[in-house]
Amino acid sequence: MANPSPSKIPSPDSPVSGTFNPANKRADIDTVEKAVLDAVAAFGYPDASRFAMRIALEESMVNAFLHGHRGLPEDTTIEVKFQVTKDDVTVQITDQGPGFNPTSVPNPTDDENLELPSGRGLMLIQAYMSEVRHELDGRRIVMVYKRPSEGG
Numbered sequence: 001m002a003n004p005s006p007s008k009i010p011s012p013d014s015p016v017s018g019t020f021n022p023a024n025k026r027a028d029i030d031t032v033e034k035a036v037l038d039a040v041a042a043f044g045y046p047d048a049s050r051f052a053m054r055i056a057l058e059e060s061m062v063n064a065f066l067h068g069h070r071g072l073p074e075d076t077t078i079e080v081k082f083q084v085t086k087d088d089v090t091v092q093i094t095d096q097g098p099g100f101n102p103t104s105v106p107n108p109t110d111d112e113n114l115e116l117p118s119g120r121g122l123m124l125i126q127a128y129m130s131e132v133r134h135e136l137d138g139r140r141i142v143m144v145y146k147r148p149s150e151g152g
Contacts, residue, residue, distance in 0.1 A: 015083050015084060015085045016039040016042065016043075016083070016084045017081070017082060017083040017084070018035055018036075018039075018081070018082055019079065019080070019081045020032045020035070020079070020080045020081075021077040021078070021079055021080075022061070022077060022078060022080065023075050023076075023077050024065040024069070024074065024075075024076075029058070029061050029062075032057065032061065032080050033054060033057050033058065035082075036053060036057060036082050036084070036089070036091065037050055037053060037054060037057075039082070039084040039089075040053055040084055040089055042084075043084055043085070043086055043147075045089075045147060046148070048148075049089075049145065049147065049148065052128035052129070052145060053089060053091075053128075053145055055124055055125075055128055056091070056124070056125045056128050056129050056143050056145070057091065059121035059122075059124050059125050060091070060093045060121070060125055060141050060143065061078065061080065061093060062121065063121050063122070063141075064078045064093050064094075064095040064097075064141075065078065065095075067097070067100070068095030068096070068097035068099075068100075068139065069095055069096065069097050070097065071097075072096060072097060076096055077096075078093055078094060078095045078096070079092075079093070079094045080092070080093050086147070087146065087147050088130070088144055088145060088146045088147060089144070089145040089147075090142070090143070090144050090145075091142075091143045092135075092140055092141065092142045092143070093140065093141050093143075094136065094139055094140040095139050095140075096139070097139060098137075098139075099136065099137030099138035099139045100137075100138040101138060102122065102134045102138055125141070125143060128145070129143045129144060129145050130144050130145055130146040131143070131144040131146075132144075
């Protein structure tokens with residue numbers, strides 16, 4: 001896996017980007033999260049932004065492995081691409097599974113679904129990200145976080 005973790009404050013005109021192919025191992029997931037969050041911190045995003053990105057990254061990678069890769073060999077990797085600029089953060093995570101229809105996931109806040117163990121990850125991602133879309137028949141999630149305005 002590449003590690004484009006920034007060591008200095010980037011130029012406002014130079015985005016920081018990277019591509020990873022983590023396996024379903026805690027160390028691999030942590031490496032990806034660290035690289036993205038280090039870039040977000042280097043651009044001076046507030047703590048709340050870093051928190052939102054961490055939650056969305058964790059939930060989306062876990063979903064890719066847990067649901068997207070169900071039935072695939074344990075060492076099957078996902079692809080994570082990210083780009084951080086002074087204005088926004090874009091992350092796309094692609095799994096190698098058969099895909100799914102995001103609209104078929106039950107709303108976890110409906111009374112009949114409160115005890116179901118699934119659906120909350122997508123809800124959290126939607127809550128924290130500015131934009132979320134699914135591509136490749138649900139095998140890819142693209143998340144965009146727009147930097148909040150000063151004081152906003």
